[in-house]
Amino acid sequence: MPETGEKQASVVERVIDGIISSIISGEFQPGDQLPTEPELSRRYNAGRNSVREAVKQLQAYGVVYIRRADGTYVCDSYDQKMLDPMLYNIILHKNDWQDFVTLRAVMDIGTLHLALTLPDVEVCVPELERLVEEMTTEMEGPAPSKERVMELDTRFHALIAQTTHNPQIASVTEYITRLTIPSRLETVERVLEGGLSDIRHFVELHRQMVALIADRQAGRIVEVVKNHYIYWENDIMPGDDPAAKEVPG
Structure with missing residues (x-):
């Protein structure tokens, strides 16, 4: 069943918190490629739409960046948006x-x-x-x-x-x-x-x-x-x- 409204918002926050926690702990290092969208979905028990939205927000914050047709990477340089x-x-x-x-x-x-x-x-x-x-x-x-x-x-x-x-x-x-x-x-x-x-x-x-x-x-x-x-x-x-x-x- 697709996630909607308040439920999706809380799931998106959980995915964002999970990814940031992994960066802080050193599991994801600056410059590392994040797991694929399906892998992140399984890891955080979240729908792909929620994972996609979480990555979009992290990109807007300057924490990750996306290489088209390649994947999502943890930023390895300071960005004022952070x-x-x-x-x-x-x-x-x-x-x-x-x-x-x-x-x-x-x-x-x-x-x-x-x-x-x-x-x-x-x-x-x-x-x-x-x-x-x-x-x-x-x-x-x-x-x-x-x-x-x-x-x-x-x-x-x-x-x-x-x-x-x-x-x-x-x-x-x-x-x-x-x-x-x-x-x-x-x-x-x-x-x-x-x-x-x-x-x-x-x-x-x-x-x-x-x-x-x-x-x-x-x-x-x-x-x-x-x-x-x-x-x-x-x-x-x-x-x-x-x-x-x-x-x-």
Whole structure:
């Protein structure tokens, strides 16, 4: 009997989970050809339509690719699409803003801890200092652009992630950055409207992070990241409960 509706959806998910689990366990290695459609059907006790749909979704995620008249293979190189399901999951749950802020804090804290264990982390300091100076010049100029400030801020945090030499950290940081664009634009606009005092404080928070890296102040990481989040305290997303918004510790 053909699978339909909710039943097929659950079977498709089971096939996807099974294939991904086999990749994680090492049964299917990057570059390996997957078993044929009939073999996958038997392995997962699923109809061929469900297997076909599961493979189609994994292909859309960048996990597998299909060679026509040959077969389906596990991707052996990184594809940005692999992170799309995580991105969509965060978007769907964006009303849980405190969870999202905590996720970003955990990423920032963990990234800095890892960076400070590396022997060459100070190499990035001159470029970070240059970005902060550009940010200062832009923000204190006669007609500051919030888009330009955000671009510099994005490059600042991306560079810190890149110092870990870990492409997964850099990619996840990029996704989180993309999701925070509306909030960060509002933050920068509010700082610019606040005048010179707010602008200098905003810049100083970035200088603190540079100093932390330059002097390898691992003991100050949580404090500096917490300070860095102070301007998110008032960034209420639609549907958020303001009482639940706090800067993560």
